[in-house]
Amino acid sequence: MSRASQLQQEMGLGPTWLPRDGWFEHHPAQIQRQEMRAAVTDAVDETDAPPLAAAAIPAVSDSPSLAAAITNQAAEPAEPPPPPPDAPIAETRIELPRLEWPQLQREVADCQRCRLCETRTQTVFGRGNPQARWMLIGEAPGENEDKQGLPFVGRAGxxxxxxxxxxxxxxxxxxxxxxVLKCRPPGNRNPAPDEIAACNGYLLQQIHHIQPTLIVALGRFAAQTLLETADSIGRLRGKVHRYQGVPLVVSYHPAYLLRNQPDKAKAWQDLLLARKVFRQAAN
Ligand code: SF4
Structure with a gap:
């Protein structure tokens, strides 16, 4: 059994979700692998790989039909709706001077722009490749993230x-x-609007540096904050949104999926949509 199949089995996903050959041929890592393979064999015919399924990806759309067509679901997650924000986030966001990546990391590590600096163990800047073409954005650090200084650790990670x-x-x-937030809200409560406003400049600068081809918002809170909407995650999934000009796809937070195992299948559908959108955007 392949590594991918083993992982899918652990996740409770069926073999029908195995990625198709050739879907990711435009990704830099795949291109690099192909170039290395070609250098060794000098005989690779790239045209053997079938193209990604030609299902048309709609342009930026708010149409609910795509969600129904792709996921055939309209059920809302079991999570309760968030309290309405006290003030429109966009009107209260704080501008920051443009910083280089190392400066930005230091600025976040020392930040005292909101009350969360008083209760955090440490800031959680991010993890991964700053040159990556995918950017995943969650809500805020939890207990484990606060201790380790890394996002998405523990079982959810x-x-x-x-x-x-x-x-x-x-x-x-x-x-x-x-x-969205670089510091843990005490007790994992929802972030407050003024905390989001204070921290938003860091996320914008991270996006500016990374210049991702695709953003995936993980969880209701991240999606609602980035898209400035109170719509449920059930309504936001299955569509292609935009944030800072970048295509954005919404999916569930992995911590939610740990409590709601059946929705793993929906999360996989979201990932499939994200792959298609990435391919289209990368062309
Ligand atoms: S949450 Fe953001 S704005 Fe608030 S102290 Fe932490 S880094 Fe600064």
Whole structure:
């Protein structure tokens, strides 16, 4: 059994979700592998690989039909709706001077722009390859992340790693993972609007540096914050949005998937959509 099949089996996913050969031929890692293979054999015929399924990916669209067509679901997650923000986030965001990557890391590590600096163990800047073409954005550090200084660790992080691996993505090379907030809210409460406003400039600068081809918002809170909407994650999934001009796909937070195992299949559908959108955007 292949590595991907083993990972999918652990995730409770069926073999029908195995990635198709050739889907990722435009990804830099794949291109690099192909170039290395060609250099060794000097006889590789790239045209043997079938193209990615030609299903048309809609341009930026708010149409609910895509979600129904792709996932055949409209169920809302079991999570309760968030409290409405006290003020529109966009009106209160704080501008930051443009910083180089090392400066940005130092600025975040020392940041005291909001009250969360008083309760954090350490800041959680992000992890992965700053040159990656995929960027995954979650909500905020949890207890384990706060202790280790890395996003998406523990069981949720392991599940995310497995899903990425099953999709042919290396968590250290192919993606960069960050959160909306760089410090843990006490007790894992929802971030407050003023905390989001204070921290948002760091995320914008991370996106500016990375210049991802695709953003995946993980979880209801990240999706609602980035898209400035109160729509449920069930309504936001299955569509192609944009954030800072970058295509954005919404999926569930892996911590939610640990509590709601049946929705792993929906998360895999989201990842399939993300792959298609990535391929289209990379062309
Ligand atoms: S959450 Fe963001 S703005 Fe608040 S202290 Fe941490 S790094 Fe600074």
């Amino acid at each position: 392991q599940l995310l790693d497995n899903m990425l691996a099953a999709a042919g993505l290396d968590r250290d090379q192919d993606v960069y993972i960050a959160n």
